Amino acid sequence: MLERNRGLAISQYAFALALAVGILGPFVWMIVTSLSLQRDLTAVPPVISLAGLSLERYLRILTSRSTSDIAYAFRVAMGNSLFVAIAVTISALVFGSLAAYAFARLKFKGRGPLLLFILFTYMAPPVIFVVPLYLILSGLGMLNSKLTLVLLYSSFVIPFIIWVMRGFFASISRSYEDAAAMDGCTRLQALLHVFLPMARPGLVATGILAFLMAWDEFFMALIFTSNLAAKTIPVAIAEFNGKFSIDYGMISAGGVLASLPPVIIAIVFQKYIVMGMTSGGVKE
Amino acid sequence: MSIRNSEGRFALAVSAPALAIILAVVLLPLATTFAYSFMNVELISAANGSFVGLANYAEVLGSRAFWAALGRTAYFTAASASLETILGLFIALLLNEEFFGVKFLRSIVIIPWAIPTIVNGSLWKWIYNGEYGIMNAIFLKLGLISEYRSWLSDPFAAMNLVVVADAWKMTPLAAIFFLAALQSVNKATYEAATVDGAGPYRRFFSLTLPYLTPTLLVVLVMRTVEKFKAFDVFYMITRGGPANGTKVLMYETYQRAFTNLQYSQASTYAYLFVIIIASLTAFYIKALRKSEEFNA
Numbered sequence: 124m125l126e127r128n129r130g131l132a133i134s135q136y137a138f139a140l141a142l143a144v145g146i147l148g149p150f151v152w153m154i155v156t157s158l159s160l161q162r163d164l165t166a167v168p169p170v171i172s173l174a175g176l177s178l179e180r181y182l183r184i185l186t187s188r189s190t191s192d193i194a195y196a197f198r199v200a201m202g203n204s205l206f207v208a209i210a211v212t213i214s215a216l217v218f219g220s221l222a223a224y225a226f227a228r229l230k231f232k233g234r235g236p237l238l239l240f241i242l243f244t245y246m247a248p249p250v251i252f253v254v255p256l257y258l259i260l261s262g263l264g265m266l267n268s269k270l271t272l273v274l275l276y277s278s279f280v281i282p283f284i285i286w287v288m289r290g291f292f293a294s295i296s297r298s299y300e301d302a303a304a305m306d307g308c309t310r311l312q313a314l315l316h317v318f319l320p321m322a323r324p325g326l327v328a329t330g331i332l333a334f335l336m337a338w339d340e341f342f343m344a345l346i347f348t349s350n351l352a353a354k355t356i357p358v359a360i361a362e363f364n365g366k367f368s369i370d371y372g373m374i375s376a377g378g379v380l381a382s383l384p385p386v387i388i389a390i391v392f393q394k395y396i397v398m399g400m401t402s403g404g405v406k407e
Numbered sequence: 408m409s410i411r412n413s414e415g416r417f418a419l420a421v422s423a424p425a426l427a428i429i430l431a432v433v434l435l436p437l438a439t440t441f442a443y444s445f446m447n448v449e450l451i452s453a454a455n456g457s458f459v460g461l462a463n464y465a466e467v468l469g470s471r472a473f474w475a476a477l478g479r480t481a482y483f484t485a486a487s488a489s490l491e492t493i494l495g496l497f498i499a500l501l502l503n504e505e506f507f508g509v510k511f512l513r514s515i516v517i518i519p520w521a522i523p524t525i526v527n528g529s530l531w532k533w534i535y536n537g538e539y540g541i542m543n544a545i546f547l548k549l550g551l552i553s554e555y556r557s558w559l560s561d562p563f564a565a566m567n568l569v570v571v572a573d574a575w576k577m578t579p580l581a582a583i584f585f586l587a588a589l590q591s592v593n594k595a596t597y598e599a600a601t602v603d604g605a606g607p608y609r610r611f612f613s614l615t616l617p618y619l620t621p622t623l624l625v626v627l628v629m630r631t632v633e634k635f636k637a638f639d640v641f642y643m644i645t646r647g648g649p650a651n652g653t654k655v656l657m658y659e660t661y662q663r664a665f666t667n668l669q670y671s672q673a674s675t676y677a678y679l680f681v682i683i684i685a686s687l688t689a690f691y692i693k694a695l696r697k698s699e700e701f702n703a
Contacts, residue, residue: 135504136506142516143508143515149530150519152534168543169541217424221424222424225417225418225422226422231414232415241429242688243685247433247680248684251677251681251684252439252440254443254664254673255435255439256432256436259436277432278432281428285425338523339524342638346665357523357524357639360526360529364643365646375530375533378522381525382522389521390515393514
């Protein structure tokens with residue numbers, strides 16, 4: 124019995140170690156690549172020397188003024204990504220949670236089918252509607268615009284927020300609103316002053332996930348942006364990775380920068396993220 | 408009656424902005440796509456915009472390209488969804504134990520999931536690189552290969568390497584779901600089972616696994632839908648190549664629309680996609696209902 128438990132403990136540690144290496148290894152390799160000299164990276168086998176590590180690429184990204192420089196494009200694209208993700212998070216959170224309230228609390232015609240359609244739009248890939256959308260938006264001169272991306276991203280972030288927040292709202296007891304109504308609150312006042320403050324953890328959780336979804340989006344940004352006016356960081360990284368002479372270190376530096384906001388958010392707000400994800404999936 | 412009416416009006420008022428955005432960005436283009444799939448809209452063709460009935464569907468469903476892409480998508484979906492679910496389950500079981508360092512592991516397990524999909528693709532493309540990739544260096548050092556190889560030049564290998572890259576990013580999600588379910592398990596039941604002489608394996612198969620079944624179902628269906636839509640990782644690592652070996656449905660549709668400018672063909676692909684996603688969504692809801700019954 125003891126022997127067996129010891130075997131289990133050893134295999135447990137072996138698995139834990141393999142897991143730690145498996146999780147951190149590729150990520151650390153990206154960081155090391157971003158700091159290494161190009162000649163060390165293109166040596167066979169690659170040379171990893173502490174003396175050769177430098178922050179030069181990051182400084183270039185921060186300071187480059189040449190519009191033809193990858194580093195410059197990365198900086199502008201990071202700014203675009205930040206703008207779009209923050210704007211999407213705020214607008215989708217406001218519009219999405221209002222609609223979620225209606226779906227959770229109010230009776231109206233077509234609620235069931237409409238909710239199913241919203242779940243469908245959340246699950247459906249954008250490829251099923253981008254072709255006409257592309258023709259319409261290019262006709263209206265709305266390509267290459269950050270605000271267009273905000274609008275487009277809202278179309279899948281809002282359904283997500285409705286779907287998840289509906290679950291949160293449904294779990295809040297009706298007695299609070301009844302009490303608010305007795306005290307003479309209108310529906311809107313009860314919603315704004317009683318209901319939404321109680322749902323704050325849910326709003327934080329879905330807000331974080333909304334930001335991450337917008338930050339990660341690639342397909343629509345690829346189709347609807349072609350210059351630095353609105354190009355997001357995933358598009359910039361994909362584009363420079365497709366070229367022939369690749370500066371792997373620079374691509375990795377861009378990758379590290381693009382990963383920093385979501386990775387920091389994920390580690391700091393892990394509890395909220397898990398709550399948002401599991402309640403979206405499991406509670407109906 | 409008047410209360411009912413005011414409720415409906417208030418519902419409409421608060422959900423109007425959300426519904427307007429969904430209507431404009433999704434519903435109207437979706438309807439147009441439907442129309443396109445029965446028409447001949449091709450920028451490269453002279454007969455532009457005429458009604459062709461079911462000809463597009465007949466052509467797509469009769470083409471090798473569609474079935475090949477569907478087959479690749481199905482392979483990718485099955486391989487990565489099952490890999491992630493099984494690996495995620497084992498990771499969750501490990502993280503649910505108490506041992507030195509487990510808190511650290513629990514906090515870092517989410518990192519791969521947080522990395523943007525495109526960055527993940529770019530990272531693994533660099534790892535797989537045939538000339539300078541670290542995978543070649545490691546395999547050479549371990550004696551698994553005698554010289555550097557260009558791993559992504561074989562269609563089947565390329566597909567499996569995309570599965571690995573995708574699994575690295577997405578397995579944490581499955582693990583997190585399972586861990587959340589495990590942590591809500593009633594500990595007393597386990598203690599009782601242990602007192603009654605049930606060993607760790609017995610406890611796993613008789614208690615843990617049945618308890619996790621509903622979560623397993625939800626994770627599996629959810630992952631399946633996500634996998635079916637995979638595009639970014641293919642765009643980044645293989646661009647559908649080599650020899651179309653990784654050209655999944657999403658990629659095929661994207662190419663038809665934005666490289667070949669065959670809008671009607673692309674719309675037809677899109678609608679076949681709609682049918683698949685709608686049925687998977689129906690499955691998802693069934694799975695949710697089932698998990699509710701289990702938990703209730």
